[in-house]
Amino acid sequence: MGQAARSHANDFVIEELNRVLNLDYDAIKAYEAAIERLHDPSYQSRLESFKQDHVRHTQNLAAIVSEYGGEPASHADVKSVLTQGKVVIGNIVGDLGVLKAMNSNERVTNGVYEQALSKLASKPDIVRVLKENLTDERRHKDWIEQALKAS
Ligand SMILES: [Fe+2]
């Protein structure tokens, strides 16, 4: 992207991706709280790997925002998008309660990624990255749902 990078179309991309970035930062905080709260070490290590996926998402999304001439969001939104955020999770007692809260968070992240994909469908470079990230989000949600069923 050269000099003329700043345009109305770019502003739309930047705004949309920064919304998703805020959410991924939000999810990282929620995962940190969940990992701290959980007792089962196998749940903890699995959630740690999911948290790392979200960290990677913040990096690949920030790269696109910069490419489009924007300032990438660098933290969660003040108004948390996730209903089961850090504070709520910090007060939950029991591994199942924590997993249920994370399941509801992953429903939100999956939904936000799907929305972003449909809004940015005309940009193949962005669609590729959003699809990669959404594949992770689906895997997170599926694993948590299975863990809840198995318990
Ligand atoms: Fe993510």
Ligand SMILES: [Fe+2]
């Ligand atoms: Fe996720």
